[in-house]
Amino acid sequence: MTRGYFISFEGLDGAGKTTQISLLERWLQEHGIDYIRTREPGGTALGVEIRRLLFQQPELAITPLAETFLFQADRAQHFETVVLPALAAGKVVVSDRCFDSSIAYQGIAQGVGRDLVERLSHLAAQGHAPDLTFFLDLDPALVSARTDVTQDSSGQREQQSRFDSASEDFQRRLRDAFLFLAASYPLRIQVIDAAQTPEAVHQAILAHVISLIHS
Numbered sequence: 394m395t396r397g398y399f400i401s402f403e404g405l406d407g408a409g410k411t412t413q414i415s416l417l418e419r420w421l422q423e424h425g426i427d428y429i430r431t432r433e434p435g436g437t438a439l440g441v442e443i444r445r446l447l448f449q450q451p452e453l454a455i456t457p458l459a460e461t462f463l464f465q466a467d468r469a470q471h472f473e474t475v476v477l478p479a480l481a482a483g484k485v486v487v488s489d490r491c492f493d494s495s496i497a498y499q500g501i502a503q504g505v506g507r508d509l510v511e512r513l514s515h516l517a518a519q520g521h522a523p524d525l526t527f528f529l530d531l532d533p534a535l536v537s538a539r540t541d542v543t544q545d546s547s548g549q550r551e552q553q554s555r556f557d558s559a560s561e562d563f564q565r566r567l568r569d570a571f572l573f574l575a576a577s578y579p580l581r582i583q584v585i586d587a588a589q590t591p592e593a594v595h596q597a598i599l600a601h602v603i604s605l606i607h608s
């Protein structure tokens with residue numbers, strides 16, 4: 394392989410990203426493809442601290458605009474120190490979320506503004522974008538059902554996502570935002586029906602990954 398490839402996964406909380414990233418990771422290993430698995434926020438030591446601020450200190454009452462900058466600070470550090478070096482070394486970078494989340498969550502669903510968040514994301518990512526983005530699409534009613542199951546079976550979750558308890562209306566706005574982004578970037582963002590079995594979702598994802606790395 395002469396160049397790296399950057400693949401990101403997006404979806405509402407509970408759409409099955411973690412499972413799909415693990416399945417892709419296994420496939421990459423089986424095919425001897427050099428890769429890293431990373432995430433936003435939290436792909437660097439600074440990012441771990443930013444996660445703590447965002448998700449574990451509700452008393453800070455972080456405003457949507459301040460939150461926007463925290464996600465972008467995480468991203469700037471992540472691109473400079475993790476993503477770009479790995480791509481330069483010819484690796485496949487698999488990221489649990491990237492800037493489409495900022496555009497959908499902060500820019501559109503939280504009302505900070507799509508254009509502003511796109512411009513900030515462009516700066517933080519130094520003009521780079523994923524080669525391929527999977528939006529795992531699931532009806533918000535099914536997402537909350539799955540999230541409840543996760544909470545019941547594990548007894549407790551390590552940390553409550555900032556938006557897990559958000560209303561179904563917020564989840565619908567988010568889904569619409571992601572679908573709007575997918576329509577704006579149809580070559581980069583692939584919408585995958587996440588209501589299928591995990592294996593069917595995996596196969597749909599693999600078809601795109603294979604055509605990317607053989608392109």
Ligand code: TYD
Binds near residue numbers: 405406496498556
């Ligand atoms: P996380 O615990 O990583 O869960 P998930 O499995 O849903 O990714 O939580 C990340 C949360 O942060 C998730 O609710 C989406 C949100 N987020 C933003 O609001 N803006 C962003 O730019 C990013 C990267 C994530």
